[in-house]
Amino acid sequence: MKFIAYNVRDDEIPFVEKWGKDHHIEVTSTTTTLTTETINDADGFDGISCLQTIPYSQELFERFHELGIKYLSLRNVGVDNVDLQAAKANGVQITNVPAYSPESIAEFAVMMALYLSRKVGYMQQQLQERxxxxxxxxxxxxxxxxxxxxxxxxxxxxxxxxxxxxxLGARVIAYDKYPLKSTNGEFEYVDDLKTIFEQSDIISLHMPATKENQHLFNHEVFEMMKDNAILINTARGAIVNTSDLIFALESGEIAGAGIDALENESADLQDSRSTKKITDSDVIKLSMMPNVILTPHSAFHTSESVKNMVTISMDNLKTMFNGARPNDLVE
Structure with a gap:
């Protein structure tokens, strides 16, 4: 039994090495992104652990089949970038890590809301520019x-x-397609998203990206929102139309935005060794706005999260290889 972990960041290496030693299993780490070309490095391995926001395509899963690799264990939650139908057709089982540290992302969302509510960006702009x-x-x-x-x-x-x-004393309302049976009196469910758009001073996104909610936040929605509203996105970039967001911020349709997830995130974003400069004009424009806090998909990034992401992912590979059904199987 031997596994390979792709797109491993420097902070993950100690946890990958420790897991291999603790389980007496050979684990090879590589900093490269998993593609149809780099998967050749996995020839002879029994399973792959990976973390990336770029697509896992049909062509990639065809290469899995050609190399006889049956197991892919994601080190993250989202599977919107995975062609699950192609994985199934090529006999590849997939797991994810649905709960590596919910607190880490939630705390980050609240931090962004506090930063923007207290207009810290304007203070920083005054200091840096003038x-x-x-x-x-x-x-x-x-x-x-x-x-x-x-x-x-x-x-x-x-x-x-x-x-x-x-x-912190806020009134909280919420929407979910599949609401909890009980809220314990902590918040109030609303029947439709329109109520969220129109009543909220702060909107925080904690939803997966799907075909149905792509560009859910667009010009029409921004017009519905309060002009003092703040949008926080620590979920997925595809949920927000970036050009419409920029217009809403510049025109005063909304007051601010905390963006940790961007549309069309490149592999470089999660490459801890990358030295490439930002060239995306929208990202550059957002980064210069005092009413925006922009971060590189790092809301999850705490020591607890990194440890759990690696450990659970590798545990899932071992479980699949041994013929058992992991709790985190994606179907």
Whole structure:
């Protein structure tokens, strides 16, 4: 039994090595992204662990079949970039890590909301561009306890976000296609997304990306939102139309945005060794706005998360290889 882990970051290496030693299993790490070309490096291995936002395509799974590799264990939650039908057709079983640290992402979402609510970006802009640093009436912020927070998606991450926002005194409303049976009085479900758009001062996204919700947040929705509203996206970039978001921010349709997930994320984004400069004009424009906080899909990135992502992913590979059914099987 031997496995290979692709797109391994420097912070993952100690956990990958420890897992291999603890289980007496050979595990090879590579920093390369998994593609139809680089999968040749997996020839002779029994399973692959991987973390990336670029697609796992039909052609890639055909190469899995040609190399006799039957197991792919993702080190993340989302499977929207995986051609699951092609995986099944080529006899590849897939697992993910549905709960590596919901608290990490929820805390990050709340941090973004606090940063934007208190207009810290405007203070930073004053200091960096004008080399001035003094009190300004334009920096007057809002307490979280004065605001209504709309949570879209009440899975593990969304529920932790609700607890944190509630702890700061916010009124929380939520929408989910599959609502929980009980809210324990912590928040109120609404019947449609329109209510979230129109009533929320802060909207925080904790939902998977699907074909149905691609560009859910577009010009029409931004027009419905309050002009003092803040959008937080620590979920998936495809949910938000980036060009429409930029227009909404520039025109004052909404007040701010915390963006940790971008449309069309490149492999370089998750390559800890990459030195490539940002060239995407939309990303550059967003990064220069004082009412935006932009981060490289790093809301998950805590020591607890990294450890759990590696450990659970490798455990799932071992379980599949031994012929058992893992709890995290994606079907």
């Amino acid at each position: 080399h001035e640093f003094h009190f300004s009436p334009d920096f007057m912020g809002r307490l979280i306890s004065e605001q209504t927070v709309g949570i879209i998606g009440t899975g593990r991450i969304g529920r932790h976000a609700i607890q944190l926002f509630r702890g």
